[in-house]
Amino acid sequence: MKVLIVGGGIGGLALGAALARRDVEADIIERRPAYGDEGAGIVLGPNVMSVMKGLALHEAVVAAGHPVGLARITDASGRVLQQTAYAMPDLPLPATAIHRDCLLRVLRAASPAPRLGVTLSSVERGADGVDVAFSDGTTGRYDVVVGADGIRSAVRSQVCGTEVSSRYSGYTCWRFVVDGHFEDAVVEMWGRGRRVGVVPLGEGKSYVFLTLNAPRRAPPPWTDLAGLRATYAGFADPARSALAALEHMDGVLHNDIEDCSAPRWWRPRVVLLGDAAHAVTPNLGQGAGLAIEDAAALAQLLATMGPSDAALARYEDLRRPRAERIRDRSWTLGKVAQWESGLARRLRDAALVWTPESVARGELEKVVRDMPGVPVG
Template sequence: MSGTAVVVGGGIGGLAAAIGLHRTGWQVTVLERAAVLDDAGAGISLAANGIRALDALGVGGAVRAAARRQYTGGTRTPDGRVLSRMDGAALERALGTPMTGIPRAELHRLLQAALPEPCLRTGVGTLASLADADLLVAADGVRSGIRAELFPGHPGPVYSGSTVLRAITAAPVPLDTDFELTWGPGAEFGHIGFTDGRAEWHAVLAAPAGIRHRDPLAFLAGRFGDWHRPVPELLAATRSEDVLHHDIHELVTPLPAYAVGRVALLGDAAHAMTPNLGQGACQALEDAVVLAAELAAGPSVEAALTRYDAVRRPRAQSVARAARQAGRLGHRLSHPLAVSARNTALRLAPSGATINAILRHANWTPPKLP
C-alpha cells in the first residue's frame, strides 16, 4: 500500500517516519515550523533499539560511522565515588550493537540526507490536514497541536518538576569515560563524548518551571564547580551562548490511542517522556519503523494504523512510566537519608544489574520493511 503522506514535524521522529514511508513507496512531504530545530545544539545517546531502528530504515551504517561507541561509563557521586559501571562491551555482546553518542545536528543531517531534497519544507507556519494527503503523521512534539485537536479532553503535557541546561563544548575535552552520569541531591550532571573529542554535557535540576539565569555558565559553575572532574572542565570548555535551557514536560496521562482514522501520532506527540532512560528518541525511531511496516502490510490506512496503535502504545507507555520512576530514584532525590539509601543499594547491586536494566528497554527487534 502507498499513497501521499504529510509528516508534521521535522525532528528525529518525523524524519525517520518520512524515510520509512519513502522507502516503502509513499510520496512524502515533511513540514517543520522552525528554520532550525531548537535542540540542534545538543547531543544524544542511542541505545541498541534506536540503532536497530535506524538499520531497518537503511541509515544505521551512516550513523554508526559518525557516532562514538560508548564502552565506558557509569554513575558517580559528586565527589567521584563510583555507584555503578556500564560495561559497553558486554552490552554489545548481548545486543549485537553498542550504545553510541552523536550530536543531534549530525543525526538530523544524516536523516535529511536519506530523503529526496524536496521532501522537507522548513519555516512552514501552517499545519496540514487530511485534505492534503492520504495519511497525516503528527510528529509535532510535546506540545502537539494535532494531538490537541484529536483529543480535546486530554490534559496534555505537564511539567515534570525538572529543568535541563545543556551544551556541546566548543573544544575537545579529555574524558576518562564515553558516557557518565553523576547524581547529587536534586541534581544530575552527565556527559556524552563525540568522535572529534568534544562532548555534550547536561545538568538536570529539580526546580520550579520557568526559572532562567542571566549567565547560565556562572550559575552552573557555582552549582557544580566542586564536583569531580571532568565536570568543571566541561563547563570551562563551553561558550555561554551555546547553552540551551528547557523545562522538561511529559505526558503523565497516557493517550487512549496513537491513531485516529488516517492520522498517526508519533514520538513526543504520542508519548513525551522524561529523559532519564535516554529512550525518547529511540522510542520515536521504533514508532517510525513500525508505522512504515504496518502501512506496507495494508490493506487500508485505517487498518494499518489500528495495528500500529496496538503494537506501539503498550510498549512506549511502559517505557515512559519506567523513565518517570528512574527520575524519582535519580536526580529528584534530595533528602540525605534517601540519597544515602539509593547510593548504598547501587553500590551493593550485582555487577550485571546495570546491563539488565538497559537490556529491559533496548532489546527490541524491528519489523522488516519491504
C-alpha cells in the first residue's frame, strides 16, 4: 500500500509518523517552500499525549515542552472564575505546552520527509488506485490520497464536489511568544469583547494570545505596540506582564477565528483529516489534538483494513461525532467568552464561580477520554 498525504502540517506529519510505525509507505507534499517559524504555542492535553505515547514521541514532546497541571479562567482583574486540573489518573502523561515549531520538528523526525513547494495539479481516481500529477511535473500512483491540507483544503473538492465555506466567529486573534514565565497554569482572562491567554512554554518562554470582537478581515485597531498594549490595558497580571514583555510587532501572528465542517469526509480512495474535515475554533484547545487523533485512527484502519471503502467509512463513523461535539462546544464557549454586555458578563462570571469543580471536571473528562478508534500508548 502507498499513501499520498497532502499537507505537511501537524495532522499530515502525525499521519506520516503513524504509517511509518506500521511500515506503510507514504509520500508527503507541502505547499510552503520551507519550514520556518511555525506559529506560536499549543497545549497538548493528556488525551493527545497518550496518542503521542502510542507513536513513541511523548518523550521528545515532554523534553521540548512544559508540563501544565491547571487551566484557569479569570476576569480581567485576575479574579478566578473557574479552575480545572488537567491530570487524569488513567492518562498518566501530563498536559504539555509546546511551541508549534518544536512540535513540528518532533513529528518531522518520525515521518517521511515532505516534498516542499509542491502542490497537486490533478487527481484521477480509479478502481485500483489514484493517479496524481504534481506541480513540479512529476506524477505518481497511490492507493489512497489523504487531504491534510487545512481549513482551505484543495483536496476537499475531490471529496465534497463543491466549495465548503468557513464560518467566521465574530472575533479575531493575535498570537506571539515572549520571554518569561508569568504563571504555572494555563490562564485565560475574559474581558469585554476581548480575552488574553498566557501559557507557559519550555525554555523560559510563554505563549500569549489576544482576541477581539471585530468584523471579518478587519485591520488591527492599532498601528504600533503602544496601541496594542492600550487595547488590553484593562487586564491585570499575568496579561499585563506578558504584554510588557513583547518588545516589537515582528512575529505577531494575526488570524480570524473560523471553523468549517465538510459534509462528507471521504470518497473511494480519497479521505480528509484534521482541519480539512473539521476545523474547530481554539476555545477548547483541541484542534491540533483532533488532527493527531485522526492520524492515529486512520493509520490503524488503513493498516488493518487496507485502503477500502469500508476502512474510510469506519474512520468517518468513528471520528465525526467527536469532532462535531468539540466544534459545537468550542463555538458556544467562544461566543460566551466574547460577550460585551455588562449584565450578561456579570451573570456569566457568577455562573462560572458557582459551578462546582466536579461539573467542570466532568466536562473536561468528556473531552479528553472520548477518543473512539484512537490507539493510545
